[in-house]
Amino acid sequence: MTRHAGVPEALSHEERLDRLGRVAVEVGLGLKPGQELVITASLDALPLVRRITEHAYRAGASLVTTLFSDEEATLMRFRNAADSSFDTASGWLYEGMANAFKGNAARLAIAGENPSLLANEDPEKVSRANRARSRAYMPALSLIAGFDINWTIVSYASPAWARAMFPDDPEDIAVAKLWHAIFAASRVDTPDPVAAWDAHNAELNARTTLLNSRRYAALRFRGPGTDLTVGLADDHEWAGGASVAKNGIVCNANIPTEEVFTTPHKLRVSGHVASTKPLAYQGTLIKDIRVRFEEGRIVEAQAATGLDVLSKVLDTDEGSRRLGEVALVPHSSPISRSGLLFFNTLYDENAASHIALGQSYSKCFINGADLSPEELAARGANSSLIHIDWMIGSGEIDVDGLKADGSAEPVMRQGEWA
Numbered sequence: 053m054t055r056h057a058g059v060p061e062a063l064s065h066e067e068r069l070d071r072l073g074r075v076a077v078e079v080g081l082g083l084k085p086g087q088e089l090v091i092t093a094s095l096d097a098l099p100l101v102r103r104i105t106e107h108a109y110r111a112g113a114s115l116v117t118t119l120f121s122d123e124e125a126t127l128m129r130f131r132n133a134a135d136s137s138f139d140t141a142s143g144w145l146y147e148g149m150a151n152a153f154k155g156n157a158a159r160l161a162i163a164g165e166n167p168s169l170l171a172n173e174d175p176e177k178v179s180r181a182n183r184a185r186s187r188a189y190m191p192a193l194s195l196i197a198g199f200d201i202n203w204t205i206v207s208y209a210s211p212a213w214a215r216a217m218f219p220d221d222p223e224d225i226a227v228a229k230l231w232h233a234i235f236a237a238s239r240v241d242t243p244d245p246v247a248a249w250d251a252h253n254a255e256l257n258a259r260t261t262l263l264n265s266r267r268y269a270a271l272r273f274r275g276p277g278t279d280l281t282v283g284l285a286d287d288h289e290w291a292g293g294a295s296v297a298k299n300g301i302v303c304n305a306n307i308p309t310e311e312v313f314t315t316p317h318k319l320r321v322s323g324h325v326a327s328t329k330p331l332a333y334q335g336t337l338i339k340d341i342r343v344r345f346e347e348g349r350i351v352e353a354q355a356a357t358g359l360d361v362l363s364k365v366l367d368t369d370e371g372s373r374r375l376g377e378v379a380l381v382p383h384s385s386p387i388s389r390s391g392l393l394f395f396n397t398l399y400d401e402n403a404a405s406h407i408a409l410g411q412s413y414s415k416c417f418i419n420g421a422d423l424s425p426e427e428l429a430a431r432g433a434n435s436s437l438i439h440i441d442w443m444i445g446s447g448e449i450d451v452d453g454l455k456a457d458g459s460a461e462p463v464m465r466q467g468e469w470a
Contacts, residue, residue, distance in 0.1 A: 063241070065231065071240045072206065073103030075307060077111050079249045080204030081158050082303045085112025090152050092119045093162035097208035100162060104206075117152075119145075123169055123212070129181075130173040138180040141188035150191035156299055159196060159203040166212035167395035170335025179364035182334055186368070186437035197439065199295065199415045202303035205398055207234050216395050237308040237387050237399065249304070256293030259312050259469075263290040263380075268453035271378060271463065273325065273405070275449035277342060282378050282407070283320025285432035287418045290314045298421045310387060310402040313379035315416040317432030319348040321375055328404055329443040332395040336361040341442060349373045350409075365409070371436030377408035377416075383447040383467025397441050405445025405464070410436035 063071070077083050089108050093101050098120075105116045129137060153159065170178050186193075196203055209230040211223055218226035235241055242248040270283045292312035294302050327341035338358030343350045350373040355362050366373050381388075381404055388403040412433040414420040420428070429435065451464035462470035 068231070068235045068240050069100060070103050070107075071245055072235065072238055073100060073107045075238055075240060075245050075249065076104050076160060076204060076206045077107040078246055080206060080304050080307045081108075081160060081202050082301045083108055083111045083113060083158055083202070084301055086114050087112070088152060088155070088157035089113050089116045089160060090119070090149060090157050091116065091160045091162065092121070093208070094164060094210065095120050095122050096210040096212075097162045097164055100206070100208045104160065104162075123166055126169065127173075130170065130177060135177075138177045139184050141181075141184040143188040146189045146192045150195060153192060153195040153201050156201060158201055158301075158303075161203075161205045162208050163205055163396060163398050164208040164210040164213050166210065166335065167216050167332035167337060168335060169212070171337065173335070175336070175360045175364060178334060178336070178361065182365075183368055183437070190437060193411075197411050197413055199297045199305075199413070199421075201299055202297045202301040204303055204305055204307055206238070206307045207396065207398060209234055213396065217392065233390055233392055233394075233399075236390070237402075239308070253293040253304070256309075256312060260290040260292045263312060263314075263463075266453055266461075267455075268463075269456045270320065270454040272452045272454055272460070273444060273449055274452075275446065277326030278324065278444060278449065280323040280325040280345070280444070281321070281454070282375065283317040283348075283432075284378075285315040285317045285412075285417065287431050288314045289416055289418050289420065291413075291416055295415060306398060306402070308387065308399070308402055310385040311379040311381045311406075313377050313416065315412045315433060316375040316378050316407075317348065318371070318374045318376075318412075318434040319432065321345045321348045325407070325444050327442050327444060328446040328449070329393060329400050330395065331358075331440070331442040332397065332400075333358075333361065333365065333440060337395065338362050338442075348375070365438065365440065368410075368438050369436055371434045372410055372438050374409070374434045374436070375407050376410045376412040376434045376436065376439055377406075377441065379407070379441070380405045380451065380464065381445060382464070382469055383445065400443055401441045404443040405449065405451070405467075406441050406443045408439055408441040410434065410438035410440055 108116050214226035214230040239245050239248040273280045324344045331338040336358045338355050340356035342354045344352040394400050447467040452460040453463045
């Protein structure tokens, strides 16, 4: 094997996994001595949980607590539980998590679930279970969405996820391919992953600084199946890459991340838009989404598959048909260049510009940390039990920035920064 200048000798899988654990703790969380850490993960992710736990304690964590889930147990519920079960959620668990976050515990989620886990289950039960969980989770989620604490999400290459991505390969080959993609997107294979993330964060910061200086009133997306105007919230602020949580700790909420994002005004979105990648949501694959907005609200929705699930999502609450986020990602992002469809929002959203239904982030407002929920709402922030990203960008999409006087200037052309 030829060794290139500046590239480390070939690393073993265990060495790469350890590096990912280090990135999760040092870059994703910015974990500080004395902090507790709460991890959520599936049983498949145990090897990565152990690497993260070791690095967390090395960084000075006072206690690491992991809450594991099991996909087989989840299926057992849908196939055997009483009907009333699907209106029940572990409120006591989420209240405990909220109490931990109020005590300044950090939060880390490991994604990697089977994207089709619940595809064959009753969509009504899936919807009810998701709604019950969302309501119970709100005390903890509000602290996460408000960036009261430092938090991050990383991924683990589970066999089920790998099989979904590479159905024509034997499982071991599929898993190896997925790990290669995860390590590359997470900058684990660079000579110094932490330094690589510092440089990447600097680039994202420069982009957000430029967009904040423009003070656009709206963005207009145009391309095949799309002519959408997204009005931006009053006093909105662009963010991307590393952010300072309200507890003063710098963190990267997503590993990987390629986006810059801000808050739409919940009443000022109009036009129609078509998804450019499938949305994997709670075990259902929703393809070819097409929706129409009037006065900020989705009034028509279509999908080639998963429409029943999408419809139930849209009926979650008043805010679920309105936008809580708009994000710009160049079509040439590393994840897009990989040519892979991940069936995982953490990755697919970083391959394409996207919008999110539901809850807004207070961090995407000028002095947002100091604003009350009522003050945020007055500026156009949306409130909902959900926050679901789906992709609308591609190499065929143009984006214009619209100023308050109605003038327009190019922001992206054919998916790239103008």
